Amino acid sequence: MKKKFILALLSTSILTTLLGGCKVSTDTGSNASNGKTETAATETTSEATGNEEEITWMFWDDLNATEDLITKGYKDVIDRFNEEYKGKYHVNVITTNLEEYDTKLNALVAANNTPDVFICNPGPNLTQYVESGVAQDLTDILKNEESEWYGTFNDGIFERITYDDKIMAIPTCFAAACVFYNTEIFDKAGVQPPETFDEMLDVCQKIKDAGYAPISCSASTAWCLSMVAGYLCDREGGPDNLEGITNGTLDWTSESFVKAATDLKELSQYFQETAVGDSNDQATANFYNGEAGMLVQGSWAIGQINGNNPEFEDKCGVFRFPAIEGGADPNRMIVKTDNLVMSSKTEHKDACIALMKEFTNETSQKYVAEIGGKIPVTNVEIDYSKAPKQLSYIQDILKDTTGTFGFYNESLASVEAGDTFDNAMVEVFLGSATPEQAVQKIQDYYDKNVRK
């Protein structure tokens, strides 16, 4: 009898455990949203009451653990939204780190669990969601249903997120890539911000002689190195380079790209010793901790720099990426927007639109500039005396800008083509391929996959 009782007890506990494992979590307080299986951490800034329409938003940084000011601003947006629409809408946040964001988002999309709203880079990443019908066409909503909201956006801001006259995303902020420099290290080394590439090499040598790492860059997070490479490609050949590649009229093995890769090889000898293993965050930390003289980054780094080391703001200067003598127009800049994409399968369109409007309203856009140091996407009035100093330096540089272009890896035929470019540039840096071999590899990829 006793044996039977123990057996029954054990069987019940096994069954309970098994069935428990099958349940769908509806606990929105810490990890999951209704009926959705998630591969990334889920956060929420306040509790849903259970009566609201619940939506999910996926983002590439941890809203609670971060020191990044832009991310903190996004957390405020979510808080405000959940407070403002209490009893009506509620947003749950899925977060992951930047490096794993695309893979995890793709896994959710493939599993038919696309978040209602998610952040997305322009270029091939967005293109794949547009082409596969994952992204919702927002043209009608913007131009007809919400024309007043549409009117608040700056001119041309939708350019890179418009496909066949269809607006497929909403930008939240705008950033430009520049060279940030440590004025104290520059003073110690007795150098001034360089105007040309040769001067830059000279400055690097002097900073190295003064005992600092001249440039902090991450080759582990390949897009960081690729951004430098992208600038060099554009400085060598101008807009013709990217246009030629896109139109198929120029090969990667052309002199201009070989020269750019050679320049990269030359410049990369001045990267910090641990560049090959440092992540983007570590490379940025080297800079704001005063270990490196320069950092080539987008203006999104301002929030990260000032958030982690507020005292650094006073000694952080900014200059435009140097010109190459005999090269193309040096006043072109790499720019990009952070974009919100609405899932075409969402059943809560109104809630999603309300959330996207919250991201682009006056309070949020003022925060983007005045605290986060990024450029707003709407025509909101900014008090630049409150904004980080680096932002006004960038605005000065932008005044002389004659043209803009996207990240090279985000401007190519596909995500894989972008990665091929990134990897080839990392190979140049590592020395595992010569500049000629590296560009040949990209050309081979294009011949087999893009221009077949």
Place this chain on the structure above:
Amino acid sequence: MDKLLRNKKAIAVFIAPAFILFTLVLFIPVIQVVYYSFCEYGSLTKPEFIGFDNYIKLFTEDQTMLIALKNSFFFMIFSVISQQIIGLLLAVLLTNIKKGRNFFKNIYYLPCVLSSAALGLLWAFLFNPKMGINQILATVGIKGPLWLSDVSGFICLPMWVIAFVALWQYVGQNMMLYMAQIMNISTDIYEASYIDGASKVKAFFYVTLPLIKPMMITSISLNCIGSLKFFDLVYNMTQGGPNHNSEVLATHLYQQGFKYFKYGYSSAIAVILLILCLLVTFIINKCIKIDNYEM
């Protein structure tokens, strides 16, 4: 009981749950993967049959596949040799001590039950140039290497580091398997060998080793298959980097599937992985011959 087992209906009832589960969660997906491996399939579009194109591309154009194959084989060979020898050694040592056997058994087995993601992160911190081992080395004036970033050599340093961490994590599992088998050997056999003049070392080679051969096959097979489809530590420590130099078959598959949406192509990698696992198991079973002894 025997009567019950002769009843075909009863057999069918007993087998049915496992068979249905096995078919649903394993057999059908495997067939699907094999089919997708012959297709161009982006998960959001319908699969389009392209024959052996994915396989041809894998072996003729994909440089990362060659790196992944090389690294997976290295990882398998290193793991089998190191984990089997050290696991067996630990098992023999622990079965021969009386005091503290359980304590050491638990200590050696502990890493096995910990989450690989947490361990991967922990070791990634320890091998980070700015913290951990290199900082300790710096205090005595030694400049440590870039453990997870150095790409020189036929097998790059990150792969050796990951293989070492895997050894640390999984050696306890092999130890437990061997311990279970060794403890099953009757002490009479050992006593008889000692009476015949065998030393402890001879008893190990002529009594223990032959009698644990069946477990050796199981352990080596598990080790090889586990190493070939190894994913978690690699993904958590290097994510296949720098520049795909520490990529293994499973991380390459993951990247192709989830980063580029190339489900057909990644299915082809999965099929290769499956064939390799079957092949390795077959070779092991063919190579190690078992004699049946009474224990």
